[in-house]
Amino acid sequence: MQKQTIISVKDVSKVYREKHSRVESIALDHVTLNIEEGEFVALAGPSGSGKTTLLNLIGALDKPTSGQVVIDGALLSTLNNSQLADFRLRKIGFVFQAYNLIETLTAEENTEYIALLQGMSAKQRKHETFHILKDLGLEDCLKRRPSQLSGGQQQRVATARAILVRPKIILADEPTANLDSKTGSALIDLMYSMSQNLNITFVFATHDKMVMDKAKTLIQLHDGKIVS
Amino acid sequence: MTTFTKIAWRNIKRNKWRSAITISAVSVGLAALIFLKSFVDGADMQMVENYTNLLIGHIQIHKSGFQKNIKLENSIVNSYVITSVLKNIGGISAYAPRIKDYALISSTEGSSGILLLGISPEPEQKLSDLHKRLRKGKFLKSGLDDEIVIGTTLAENLKVDLGDKVVLMSQANDGSLAAAAYNVCGIIESGAEEIDKNLALITLKSAQELLVMGNKISEIVVKADDISTIDALSVGIKNNLDTNRFEVLTWKEVSPVTYQWLQFDQVFTDLILFIVLIVVASGILNTVLMGVMERVREFGIMLALGTKPQQISGMVTIESFLLGLIGTSIGTCIGTGLVFFFSIRGIDLSIISSALNNFYIGSVIYPRLDLISIAFYSSVVLLVSIFISVFPAKKASRLSPIEAIRHI
Numbered sequence: 015m016q017k018q019t020i021i022s023v024k025d026v027s028k029v030y031r032e033k034h035s036r037v038e039s040i041a042l043d044h045v046t047l048n049i050e051e052g053e054f055v056a057l058a059g060p061s062g063s064g065k066t067t068l069l070n071l072i073g074a075l076d077k078p079t080s081g082q083v084v085i086d087g088a089l090l091s092t093l094n095n096s097q098l099a100d101f102r103l104r105k106i107g108f109v110f111q112a113y114n115l116i117e118t119l120t121a122e123e124n125t126e127y128i129a130l131l132q133g134m135s136a137k138q139r140k141h142e143t144f145h146i147l148k149d150l151g152l153e154d155c156l157k158r159r160p161s162q163l164s165g166g167q168q169q170r171v172a173t174a175r176a177i178l179v180r181p182k183i184i185l186a187d188e189p190t191a192n193l194d195s196k197t198g199s200a201l202i203d204l205m206y207s208m209s210q211n212l213n214i215t216f217v218f219a220t221h222d223k224m225v226m227d228k229a230k231t232l233i234q235l236h237d238g239k240i241v242s
Numbered sequence: 243m244t245t246f247t248k249i250a251w252r253n254i255k256r257n258k259w260r261s262a263i264t265i266s267a268v269s270v271g272l273a274a275l276i277f278l279k280s281f282v283d284g285a286d287m288q289m290v291e292n293y294t295n296l297l298i299g300h301i302q303i304h305k306s307g308f309q310k311n312i313k314l315e316n317s318i319v320n321s322y323v324i325t326s327v328l329k330n331i332g333g334i335s336a337y338a339p340r341i342k343d344y345a346l347i348s349s350t351e352g353s354s355g356i357l358l359l360g361i362s363p364e365p366e367q368k369l370s371d372l373h374k375r376l377r378k379g380k381f382l383k384s385g386l387d388d389e390i391v392i393g394t395t396l397a398e399n400l401k402v403d404l405g406d407k408v409v410l411m412s413q414a415n416d417g418s419l420a421a422a423a424y425n426v427c428g429i430i431e432s433g434a435e436e437i438d439k440n441l442a443l444i445t446l447k448s449a450q451e452l453l454v455m456g457n458k459i460s461e462i463v464v465k466a467d468d469i470s471t472i473d474a475l476s477v478g479i480k481n482n483l484d485t486n487r488f489e490v491l492t493w494k495e496v497s498p499v500t501y502q503w504l505q506f507d508q509v510f511t512d513l514i515l516f517i518v519l520i521v522v523a524s525g526i527l528n529t530v531l532m533g534v535m536e537r538v539r540e541f542g543i544m545l546a547l548g549t550k551p552q553q554i555s556g557m558v559t560i561e562s563f564l565l566g567l568i569g570t571s572i573g574t575c576i577g578t579g580l581v582f583f584f585s586i587r588g589i590d591l592s593i594i595s596s597a598l599n600n601f602y603i604g605s606v607i608y609p610r611l612d613l614i615s616i617a618f619y620s621s622v623v624l625l626v627s628i629f630i631s632v633f634p635a636k637k638a639s640r641l642s643p644i645e646a647i648r649h650i
Contacts, residue, residue, distance in 0.1 A: 075546055075644045096550050103548025114543040114647060118252035123245070130245050131548055175547075 020182060020215050021049035021072055026081030028067050028238075041067040043238040044081070049231070051182065052213040054206060056220050056229035063235040065219035066111070069185045072217060073106050074098045086182055103131055107176030109186035111219075113168040115160040115175075121147065121167075122156040125174045132179055146174045149204070151197070165192040173201060177208060183215045190222045202228050246553060250561035253533060260529055261565060267525030268569025269576060272623045275518050276577025276616050280609035282511040284585070286504055287610055291469055293500060294493045295371045296432055297441075299463035300472045301479065302496050306489045308460065309496065314343060314415040317458040318488070324462050327482045333475050335467045338365035341449040342460040345412035347392070347442055351401035356392075356442045358410065360449020369465050372430060372443065379404045379428035387448035390424035393438035394431040402426050410442070414454040422452050515619075522623060526569075527630045530562045534634040541638050542646025555635035559628060562635075566627025574620045581609045581616075 028042040042064045049055055057065045070076040071083050074090050083090045086105055093101060107128070108114075115124045126134075126143045134142075147153055150170040160168055169192045176184050184205070190198035202225055208214050218225050226232055234242040254261045294300050302309075303324050308316040318324065321339055328337050341360030346353055363382040367373045373381040377394055390408060392400075402408055406426050414420035424444060432438055450456065466475050472492050480490045494501040534541075541554055585608050592605040 070644055073546075075647075076642075096552070099545060099548050099550045102546065106548075108546060110543075110546075110647075114546070116249070116540055116543060118249050118256060118540075119245075123248075127245065128547055131553075 017050040017052060019048045020051040020053075020086050021047075021217070022082075022084040023047045023068070023072065024082045024084070026068075026071060026078045026083060028064075028071065028076070029079045040238050042071070042078070045235075045238070045240055046081075047233060047240060049215060049217065051215050052209055053215050053231055054209045054229050055215070055217045055231045055233065056226045057218065057233050057235060058220060058226055059235035059241075062237075064238040065235055066187055067238075068235070069187055069217065069219050072183070073108060073185045074102050103128065105182045107179070107181040107184040109169075109173050109176045109184065109189045111187040111191060113160070113165075113172045115168055115171055117160055120157050120159055121152060121163060121171045124160070124171055125178055128175060129179050134179070142178055143174075146178055147171070150174055150201070166194065166197060169193055170197070170201065173205075177205070177214075180208070180212055180214060183217065185217050187219045188221065189218060190220070190225060195224070198222065199224060246557040247560050247564075250557050250564060253537065253561055254564055257533070257536070260532060264525050264529035264565050265569045265572065268522055268566060268623060268627065269571075269573035271518055271522035271525070272570055272573025272620060273577035273580065275515055275522075275619045275623070276574070277580050277609065278518070279511065279515060279615055279619065280577075280581040280585070280611060281589070281607065282507065283612060283615070284610040285607050286507060287469065288607060289504070290493070292371075293497070294469070295465070296375070296434065297370055297372065297437060298493055298496050299369060300466045300469065300493055301464040301476050302491050302493075303462045303464065303479065303483070304460065304489050304491070306485075306487060309489060309491060312342060312344070312460075314413075314453055314455065314458075314460075317341075317415070317455065317460055318462070319458055321457075321459050321462060324483065324488065327479065328462070328464065331475070331478050331482065333467050333471050333478075335465045336365065336368035337462055337464045338362050338369045339446060339459040340366075340461050340463060341446060341453065341455060341458075343412055343449070343453060345410050345442070347396070347400065348409045348411070349400040349402045349406065352399060354396060354399055354440075356396065356440050358412065358449065359441065359443050360446045360453075361443055362446045369463055372432070375430045375432045376428050377431040379426070381428055382443055382445050384445060384447075386427070387445050387451070388422075388424055389427035389444070391428040391430060391443040392426060393441045394429050395435065395439040396442065397426070397429045399439070404429065410444070410452065412453060414452070415456075415458070416454045418454065420452050420454065422448075424448075519622065519626060523626045523630045526562060526565060526627045527633070529565065530558065530631050531634045531637075533561065534558060534638045537638075538641060538646045539648075541641050542643045542648075545641060545643035546647060551639035554641075555639035558635035558638050559631045562631030563624075563628050566624045569627070570620050570624045573623065574616060577619075578611070578616055581611050584609045585611045 024046055026042055026045045030039045030041055057068060059065055071078055088101060122143055125147060126139045129139045147156060152167060152170055155163060155167055173189060193201060205216055206228055209216050233240055305316050305318050328334055339362055343358050345356055345358040347356050363384050382389060382391055404426055407423050408426060409421060409423050411421045466472050476490055476492045483490060544554060588606040588608045590606050
């Protein structure tokens with residue numbers, strides 16, 4: 015069966031300008047790529063190569079200076095802030111490098127946050143939250159706040175939050191950076207199986223060779239350009 | 243509890259000191275608002291009661307035109323027409339007839355222009371507090387028609403004391419010169435200079451004889467059971483009297499300057515209350531704004547995860563509402579408690595009592611517990627706490643998620 019393109023980045027550039035000066039820095043330079051649904055993609059490259067910027071543009075968190083980003087048929091530049099928020103809620107899951115958990119919520123509440131915004135019933139939410147945290151070895155941490163969790167535990171909670179509602183696309187920025195190799199491997203295996211079984215598209219920004227090896231597609235970035 | 247309410251509540255708890263300071267500012271501010279309003283209302287009410295009870299009464303009934311032109315020829319001939327109406331109207335605690343005229347009073351040492359009142363001593367004592375203000379001697383009594391009660395300053399000016407003779411002179415109703423001698427039987431000290439300096443009282447019968455009035459009177463003064471019913475009572479009396487023949491005036495119409503002063507006092511109080519309200523609002527704005535600035539990154543995360551901008555602003559508003567709700571609850575309890583306590587015990591301001599007496603207030607002020615007023619100010623402060631969050635809420639909702647997440 016022919017797989018559909020779910021992420022289409024067309025000739026996208028992103029230039030950052032410092033406030034009150036004319037200094038510019040090019041984060042992405044005329045990047046074009048297409049990713050099919052269910053793909054397991056790794057973006058690799060040195061720091062400052064544009065991996066995170068590209069993830070932010072695909073995730074509708076930022077807007078390109080030029081070019082177009084089309085996700086699941088939606089041209090992101092045509093959506094307003096509220097529509098972009100709804101788009102992210104329905105289509106995208108994020109695993110940030112810095113975890114980005116909500117400090118005032120427990121691990122359980124952080125995990126179910128997106129499900130709650132989507133209107134999932136409380137019973138189903140609680141059930142699925144418990145099971146996913148259990149699968150990630152966090153069943154003893156349900157009521158802990160982020161400040162009471164280790165870096166690795168926070169990363170797993172952030173991952174659980176992203177995958178709980180099974181979005182069409184999950185964008186992960188260095189998801190294994192703070193995990194030991196065993197936990198990191200288990201996490202990537204879980205994500206890979208979700209990609210295969212649930213047709214979820216995963217895009218990683220990573221330095222981790224294990225993730226690159228697992229990826230079906232490896233995109234190398236350098237100085238804001240795709241080099242391979 | 244929704245997630246946003248939960249997050250808002252936890253944010254309040256997260257910075258306990260700042261939240262406590264804001265809640266304190268709201269509660270102390272509201273308590274001050276309630277107490278100040280109740281204090282001023284109580285003082286105003288006492289002033290009206292003292293002022294009306296002392297002399298002018300709550301309602302005065304005259305022959306039409308008397309108030310504008312106080313002359314003996316504008317007298318009431320058949321006072322029973324009025325008294326028969328008053329007997330059948332509820333809400334009246336007392337009424338009494340009076341003769342009112344301007345006269346000259348003289349002693350061997352001097353003379354002075356005065357307001358002469360002819361009163362019926364017994365009904366008058368149910369109506370006014372003049373008898374309670376005696377500094378020396380005794381009050382007038384029916385049958386003792388050669389006695390006079392005068393104000394303390396007037397007595398000093400005339401250099402007379404109890405038992406001394408004074409002479410009253412005026413123009414009688416028939417145009418003749420009226421003059422008679424009276425023994426000073428009492429000296430009153432009301433605390434109000436205009437009364438102590440200018441008032442003299444004789445019996446109604448004596449005044450009628452002196453001024454050749456027959457059975458005529460100048461006015462009937464009415465005291466209501468409840469000061470708050472005066473306007474309605476006035477309308478009720480008007481509806482039962484021929485208003486072409488009689489004028490029915492409330493104390494506000496008899497003494498418009500005093501009434502306007504009270505209204506000015508209310509406006510001035512409202513201005514002070516408004517300033518206190520601004521201070522309270524600034525406290526809330528400061529806390530909520532600081533809370534927003536502190537959580538820029540968290541808002542960025544929430545926006546990135548799909549939280550709508552309006553949900554972010556709603557959460558900030560909930561936080562402000564919760565702060566306001568706690569503050570107003572505490573403030574209402576403190577304010578109401580203080581007002582309740584002092585409405586029974588009173589606030590003794592005898593240290594400045596001479597100044598207060600000039601305003602008919604008295605040295606002990608009893609704040610007035612008005613639940614509607616308390617509910618009004620509590621609601622206003624609560625609404626202000628919600629309204630004030632609009633700016634920080636808007637600021638939070640307009641954040642760019644990626645810039646906010648990068649914010650440290």
